[in-house]
Amino acid sequence: MSGMNDPGMNVLILGGSGFLGTAVAQACERGGATVRVLSRSGRTAVGEGVRGDVRMPRLGLSSADLARVREQTTHVVLCFGSVSWTSGPGEVLETHSSGMRSALAFLRELPALRQAVHISSLLALGRAKGRITNRELYTGQRFRNWYEYGKYCAERLVRDTPELPVGVVRFGPVLGPDPRGGRPDTRHGLPMAFPHLLAGYPVHLARRGDFPCWITDATSAAQIVLKALTTPIGRSTWTWFDPAMPTLGEVFTEVCRPWGVVPKIVEAGPLGRFTRLIGERVGAPKELTEYTEPWFDLDVNVLKEIPEPWPVPDPDYLGATGEALRGGTERRALV
Structure with a gap:
């Protein structure tokens, strides 16, 4: 270099x-x-x-x-x-x-x-x-x-x-x-989702996270x-x-793989905002709800x-x- x-x-x-x-x-x-x-x-x-x-x-x-x-x-x-x-x-x-x-x-x-x-x-x-x-x-x-x-x-x-x-x-x-x-620090940013996913809770993402x-x-x-x-x-x-x-869905899948966990990624469709609110109710980090669609x-x-x-x-x-x-x-x- x-x-x-x-x-x-x-x-x-x-x-x-x-x-x-x-x-x-x-x-x-x-x-x-x-x-x-x-x-x-x-x-x-x-x-x-x-x-x-x-x-x-x-x-x-x-x-x-x-x-x-x-x-x-x-x-x-x-x-x-x-x-x-x-x-x-x-x-x-x-x-x-x-x-x-x-x-x-x-x-x-x-x-x-x-x-x-x-x-x-x-x-x-x-x-x-x-x-x-x-x-x-x-x-x-x-x-x-x-x-x-x-x-x-x-x-x-x-x-x-x-x-x-x-x-x-x-x-x-x-x-x-x-x-x-x-x-790794999971208190801030995207890693906030990792403990949530590893615990088996769902995350609602547009296109099931199929976006970079x-x-x-x-x-x-x-x-x-x-x-x-x-x-x-x-x-x-x-x-x-x-x-x-890698897509957001792939990121979540690969981080969870060493734990033998398949992340629960739910489609946030026409009722996306409503479904994301449901995600918050079951423990999804509130700070991530604004990043569930292509950035x-x-x-x-x-x-x-x-x-x-x-x-x-x-x-x-x-x-x-x-x-x-x-x-x-x-x-x-x-x-």
């Missing part, structure tokens, strides 16, 4: 202690980069941990850390913010909007900065209208929750800073075993971020998902804008996700 084993690559990962952030840190370290991970705890499983807070001026760094980080950093990954679909407006705007403003202001102070990458989400498109490519962000869409709106605000801020070398990489749901060890959910695994997603840093991506926007394009019309040719060779997703990352649910300690996921 371009840029591998570059001894002059000094990467600062903001929010790198979470699920995807850890995978990105691992990929960068394997690529030969010096890795620093900023988090509020200052702890990291990869590289050097630095205590800070993206919501504060100059990331809340101590004087000693500020001098080192500012002088040495050549690449930055913006990978912070809660993945919770249930977050309220205060938490979302403080992190994704105010935090992004603080992070971008800090990037302006880095004399050696060569490339930064903002990890965005396809959910920033909300209920987008029309065919979506890498060019669109606002399409007159409505947002299902504050998380979607927060991701939209963060990407909007990045796009509005043309003087900075910040590219955008969009992902859908990212699955796979937790690179930090322990069980633009999913990928953490390992290939992290490799795409590294490629964006080293190619480099410049000011472009990339979108990455598993080229095999948007994404042009699959967006993948071709990423220079090849592409990473190859783990062929059984969905089954491995289900297997990982069997043991370990559940961890909170931040990206």
